[in-house]
Amino acid sequence: MLNKWNSLHLRINRQILFPASSLIFSNSTVSAAKLDFHEPTIIPTSISPIDPNPIDPVRDIVANLKNLGFRRFIGENYIRNFDGLRLNESQVDRIIDCLRTESPDVAVQFLYWLRSEYGFKHSRYSSFVVSHVLASKKRFKELRFVLEQMLQEEGSDSAPSLCELLMNSFRDWESNIEVWDMLAFVFSRSEMVHDALFVLAKMKDLNLKVSIQTYNSLLYNLRYTDIMWDLYHEIKVNATPQSVYTTSILIDGLCQKSRVQDAVLLLQETAGEEFGPSVVSFNTIMSRCCKLGFAEAAKALVCMMLKYGLHPDAYSYNILIHGLCVAGSMEEALEFTNDMQKHEVKPNTLTYHILAKGFHLLGQMAGAWEIIQNMLVKGLNPDLVTYTALICGHCQIGNIEEGLRLREEMLSQGIQLNAISYSVLLSCLCKSGLVDEALRLFHEMETAGLNADLVTYSILIQGLCKQEKVLKAIQLYDEMCLKKIYPNSFTHGAILLGLCENEMMSEARMYFDTLTLGDLTQDIILYNIMIDGYVKSGNIGEALQLYNQLIEKRITPSIVTCNSLIYGLCKNGTVAEARRWLLENIMLHGLEPSTVTYTVLMNAYCEEGNMQCLFELLEEMRAKAIGPSHITYTVVIKGLCKQWKLQEAIRLLEDMYAEGLTPDQITYNTIIQCFCKAKDIKTAFQLHEEMLLHKLDPTPVTYNILINGLCLYGDLKDADSLLFSLQKSNISLTKVAYTTIIKAHCVKGDVNKAVVYFRHMVENRFEISIRDYSSVINRLCKRCLISEAKSFFHMMLSDGYRPDQQICEVICNAFNQGGDISSIFELAAGMIKSGLVPDKFMRK
Template sequence: MFTGFLRPLRNSAAPLPTPRRGFLSHKLSPTTTPPPFPAGQEEEAIFEAVCVNLRRRKWGFLRQVSPALTEHLVRRVVLRHRASPLLALEFFHWTQQQKQQKRKDLSPSLESYSAMIHVLVTGRRFDEALSLMKHLMQNLGVPALHILESLVGICGGCGGSTDAFDALVRACTQVGSSGDAHQVIDRLRLQGIWVSIHAWNNLLGFLSKSNDNCGEFWRIYREMLSCGYSENINTFNSIVYALCREHRLWEAFSVLNRMLKSGVLPNVVTINMLIDGCCRNGEVGVAVKLVKKIQVLLGGIVQPNCVTFNCLINGLCKTGNAAVAESIVRVDMTKMGLDPNVRTYATLVDGYAREGNLEEAFRLCDQMVRGGLFPNTVVYNSIIHWLFKQGYVEEVSCLLSEMKGFHISPDHFTYTILVDGYCKNGLMQDAVGCHNRIKEANITKDVYSYNILVSHLCKIRDIRGAKQLLGSMYAHGMLPDMVTYSILIDGYSRDQKLDDALQVYEEMVIEGHRPNLTTYNSFISGLCRVETFDVARSVIDEMRTQKLFPDSVTYNTLLSGYCRSQRTDDAFTLCSEMRSRGVMANEVTYNVLINHLCKVHCFQEAQEFMKLMFNRGLVPDYITYTTLITAFSKRCSASEVIALHDYMVIRGVLPDEYTYNAIVSLLVQREHEID
């Protein structure tokens, strides 16, 4: 077998022993063909030849012998090169290419993948090992437990590293499957294989950041402790992060105390998590004190770094304290010998722009450049966003030209901000043109940018244009998502085209999207507009059968419909139903009722509802103020209007400037003239 290429193999492999001159030499002649190898020797010769030529990277020779490469040989070659993991990986990928080109039976087996993974892990090439594991799970559909079984088998046969099992747990979490990660840990324990603390910590770290119920995090944590493990710094950091996410800030600080008592020293990651947790939980003042006193509190064992200050600066800027944040950069960071980086400046620029102070934002950009740092796309995206917010459309064009001059390419977020900004400033043609340029910029269009356009087209009642855009999505190979369908249903409902809304709804269900609360609320809004309240009530009943329960938006929509149709009894019955079902009335609920009572000239009752808002901890807004003041000015005396104004303002209601100037100030002036 394979006699056709045994000759080149012999030329490339280790030389065969040359017979000594003597009694055998006369029996051999140059034309004599040696006897064929026995089967085992033949494979050995191929193996040695492949290894020699692989080290020399003679891919042409390897292509010649590829028909002789069995899975067993591939595995042996990979394991032989465990000291050169990248060369082994190159060979492994080459076998895959050969399979795709001509030899479909050369597809690497799970055992070959496992051998390759062990070689990579032993060589500390963890990223490459993780990539192979994720390829097995995501692209080839191999279950994690099958991979584990193969890894265990290879480990016993070739002396691989148990670090491969930790890597498998990490690969499971990287593909978003905490369940598979836990199954791997369970199976290892059942087989009597020690699971390292790193595997547990990886699973805990993933669960602490998961958007799902944090109960799973605490369950796994308790299971780890019950197995006899002690927390290390990474475990404690995951606990701190989980507690901060659950708004249990002071418990997170108590973990810091427990760490010190158990002899585990916190690191800068621990401190950064606590500072970020303080900022996210509205305790920015505590975060500032912690940064300023951390070295004293921990005896200098932890030094704040740039990330520490960036967390604090972000918290201050998000709460409207950009100037305080900048002073911390100037004073505290400088004192510690830390230089602000691009992210620091990006946060400060966004903070000032968020406050409407674009001059300070541009000053910081100039300061960046003078300091040797150049604004990146994040900085430009922030400024463009806030320029649009304040209506500075021409300035956006100048900024885009500046980006081009600095060779900074707009990214996906830039185009999304541009599309949204043009739409909100009433420039739909520019928005569509910008959306069309996304593809020209080699940036993949996504459903989100389409949804922005669809939403704005529906708001300006251009439903036909929205449907055409939907067709464009299909043409570009994209399917509408739940948001797209909900926007269209809402658009048709607002336009009182309920048949079209229902058609979109049915299409959505056929495409496998389950309607959510927003979808149902849009339907109910449309039904109330055409006063088909019985159908609206039946939709609410259907929601409950789908385990979707009406929220304040649902009830307020129906309540507003009842009030517009003068169905006062139904409106107050609905309010009672809200309370009985545990849905709290909010400012919108009271504003709807107050507006209705004013329209039917029940001014005292409207005023009582306003007082009831205060009693229940709700502060009336400018809508409440405008509704009451406008109604009272038409039917009540000037003194009653002024008294109502004073009552609300003293209790923190911000009056609408136009209403105050048009009504209250004139009445006050008239009262003074009479006096």
């Protein structure tokens, strides 16, 4: 009796909370049965090993949790005397199971505590017990959290075993339906769709109802598959109340498959229902319509939206405005922007960004800038994306000054440029030959903490090579390699191309030969650059030698390789050999001749005047279904013009438009020049009007041809009128236009107008040389206009140009023929003063 009493007394004294520092939980993944088999004997430190009534830790923990509550249970005063205590998975299952009925909240807290404090991995059973507790209390967020943690540990393909446990151990439990439904939902949200579908199948067998949230989650995951429609049919059969989200998911699935008409029909079917059309659904369809290029259909959807009592939001308008901008309908896009404001929908930063980008795509940077001004008026500040679009637009049209100004504006507003903005500016600066400015901008980019990539380095290296700053390019190349940015064929190609374009062929070959030591010259692109460089420099022999080298290395040439060599052979005057290349070498390597191949050969035959071979090649192209380009047609037109077949050239021009090809300025200039030579000035100007009609801006060469035609074969007054109108319209002209009309007026004897045009040429900052003065003086002298020649000679002297020996001799001869001896002496004195020695004729 005494022993029993002492034992009982000891147990009563020990029924207190176990300390967190002394509880050690077994976290084995072995089954509960195995854990029970190996369960250690728990012996309190103050009890003899022969005590017949050892303490049951599960019973004591449950009792303490019930009596003390969870907060007092984990207090420090109750956990001192239980070092060495171990709990395994099976014991934890029993504790939670015992607590679930009388102290359900404590069961949940105990599960959380073990996991958070000790990383204890709970069994499926414990997780499902707590899940049912949470479901019964409508604590669905926590229910989802518990199941998510369980599925993270269980992984995919765990649905069959979990469903079996639910059916066998929890069938009649309260809130069992909610646990099943949440399990399917969590499987779906965890992208374990097959497991989710398995759970749904089991729920159907057990006649358990699936919530629309679970269905929606599965529909979303399956929206790009046909299974989506089976699931939707199940929703309708089960009469599950749908939500607006259900319709939105179905419409998104249809739109992704470009089934826009079916999506609209679904909208119409659900009209009037509680889950009927929403603004989101309309936006989805409108977005897809615009991506497919059906901006008009998107506009019609706005009307339908209003019909159903829905009001477009900012996102709706942005979708439509973007679609119209991409289609080039900027006026309509601006109209819808105004419509937004009428319906009290404020345009946001994205709206203005879309409009600015639309103007940028059309090259209308003035319109883009106006959009930015409107943003500022509305109190909206342009963001990085908007500025980047503007910088790209200005740089594309070569307006680097405006691009740099925008950069300054961005920095002043505290907006840091991104790598794209810098790269675009660097590229534009290099293309403009402003490489030093590009290097300064590059250093600014690095100072801002932006890392230059391979593309950035390649842009700078190519720019430096084009400016013949090869040493600096190599320095940048080494710097790039030190940063472990390894060059590719594009980088090597940039250096090679730069060297070749500057006709530094020996340096290019040295660089190329260093690459030959490695595997880099397996890249046909590098060979193509070198071969093309040799061809353009007129060294066809070295080009052919490199071709033979790549054949020896068993590197397959490309059609670009062959085109370069064919061009070189044609340039070298061996057109027959070039055509043999077309027939033999291209076919030998299994290559197909390209449009460029035929165009190069056709141009060579055109230069020879061999129109028969030219047209044979044109027919061969058509037979092989190789479409001619606008350059091909230009070559043919040039050949027809050489044979004075002008009407055929006009018909070919019309054929180009019929085939969807747009002639360029060179095409028109070729025909216009031919009509001018044929003294058909009227048709030449009709062709000029046709260019304007097709929105093709004539080049300065076009106007040079027309002015020259009027001067030679037309009315000089018309040439004066044309030049005057061009000056008034600020249309760019070349020096040739002025020298042509000056020459014509000299021939006609109208020196005053010649002088006026000469002055215009000077005012327009064209480079004037002594040869320009000499040319005019020489023509005046030939026309025996001695006084006028003398006047022009004095104008030259007053402009600060020293006469050369030739011009002095010309004008001296003119003075001599006119008997103007005093002027000869004056000229001789001037020559001696200028360091020139009068010749024998002048001295005589």
